[in-house]
Amino acid sequence: MSVEPVKAVLIVGGGIGGLSLASALRDRGLDVDLVEIQKEWTVYGVGIIQQCNVVRAMADLGLVDRYLDAGFPFESVGMYTADGRLKAMIPGQRLAGPRYPANLGISRLALHRVLSSAVLEKGTRVRLGTTVARLDQDAAGVNVTFSDGATGRYDVVVGADGLYSKVRGLAFPEAPAPRHTGQWVWRHNFPRPxxxxxxxxxxxxxxxxxxxxLAADLMYLFVTSVEPGNPRMPADQLHTLMRDRLKGFGGLIGTLRDRITDPAQVVYKPMEVLMMPAPWYRGRVVMLGDAVHATTPHLGQGAGMAIEDALVLAELLPQAAALDDLLARYMARRFERCRFIVDSSILAGEWEMARRQDVDRVGLVKRMLEVTAQPV
Structure with missing residues (x-):
């Protein structure tokens, strides 16, 4: 029996994972539509770290060369005491090859500009201010009704629409809801010394x-804090609140703390997590990224896992095989790896909230680097 290859794909969500997948599928000649619920294609946050495995994935996707000049390459991870004494310097690996750095820091705005421009250049049809309202599947495709009343038919629909995914709600109504861990993360940009x-x-x-x-002249400072009940924070006090959460630190962190004076420059976010049980597909609808495995930032791998998802899906979807078999292979390659990152990141946060001093934080980071260095 002949197998009809996937030709037309709808990606719901224009974040890092969705954009990476759109670019890679267009490279392989697939017809790609992408819808993004935001009317203005803006990005949240200050910056992102692409660790060794993520640089490798972006190189495999053919995207990393586009933004090397916009980021800051670095080789190592240093772990310090609160007053700035070095505990361990963990070297990275150049997994993408000797011409690429082990790690790369980049502002989210710069990364978004590179990814979105690549997607548009390659002919992806992008519609902003739009998401899906209804999905009706049959054996041969998915009929989609969009939030603006338009309709379309696709071979595959990919839910890349984040923690509060509309696609997940439509295709997996029984899926667990995200939960707040009890922590927040606060960020502020500074010139890089x-x-x-x-x-x-x-x-x-x-x-x-x-x-x-993040760049030759830019870095960001972050701090995690325990915030039970996920309280509402007054916008005009964010600078004072962030400084208060840095009061236990000395050295350079302490010096920078006193320079946080503008509440508008503080970016804060509750830590919310989700690990959806397998499988992450139902029929011709498949999920990636935070929509199914949202993690905390403790190990710096949240966006990286979405990029790796995109890499695997872009490799598998164009293949001439039964779709169910292709998506089962996607699960086999992604589920345990993503679960390890989610569970390990949650554990690191639980150590912090319990003020544990008898734990091996350095060992946890080294284990993460060992696991993610393995092939995707």
Whole structure:
């Protein structure tokens, strides 16, 4: 019996995972529509770290060359005490090959500009201010009704629409809801001093702080905090609140703390997690990224897991095989790896909230690097 290959794909969600997948599928000649619920294609947050495995995935997707000049390459991860004493310097691996750095920091705005321009250049049809309202599947395809009343038919629909995914709600109504872990993360951009030429993480009495290089002249400072009940924060007090959550740190972190004076420059976010049970597909609808495996930022792998999802789906979907078999292979390659990242990141947060000093944080990071260095 002949197998009809996938030709037309709808991607719901224009974040990092959805854009990476759209670009890669267009490279392989598939017809791709992408819808994004935001009317203005903006990005949230300050920056992102692409660790060794993520640089490799972006190189495999053919995208990393587009933004090397817009980011900051670095080789190592440093782990420090609250007052700035070095505990361990963990070297990275150049998994993408010797011409690429082990790791790369980049602002989210710069990354979005590169990915969105690539998607448009390659002929993806993008519609903003739109999501899906209804999905009706049959054996040969999916009939989609969009939120603006338009309709379309596709061989595959990919839900890449984040933690509160509309696609997940339509295709998997029984799926668990995201949960707040009890922690928040606070971020603020600063000029980058010369000594922050690596990813630096500091263990404090009530949480972790860190400095992440993003460009030759830019880095960001982050701090995690315990916020039970996920409270509402007054917008005009964010600078004071972030400084308060940094009070247990000295050294460079302490110096920077006193320079946080503008509440508008503080970006804060509750930590919410989700690990949807397998499978992440139903019929011709398949999910990726935060829509099925949202994690905390403790190991810096959230966006990376979405990019790896995109890499695997882009490799599998064009193949001449039964779709169910292709999606089963996607699950076999992605589920345990993503679960390891989610579980390990949650564990790191639980250590912080319990103020545990008897745990091996360095060992956890090394284990993460060992696992993610394995082939995708």
């Amino acid at each position: 010369a000594e922050i030429d690596h990813l630096a993480t500091f263990s404090g009495p009530d949480g972790a702080a860190g400095l992440r290089p």
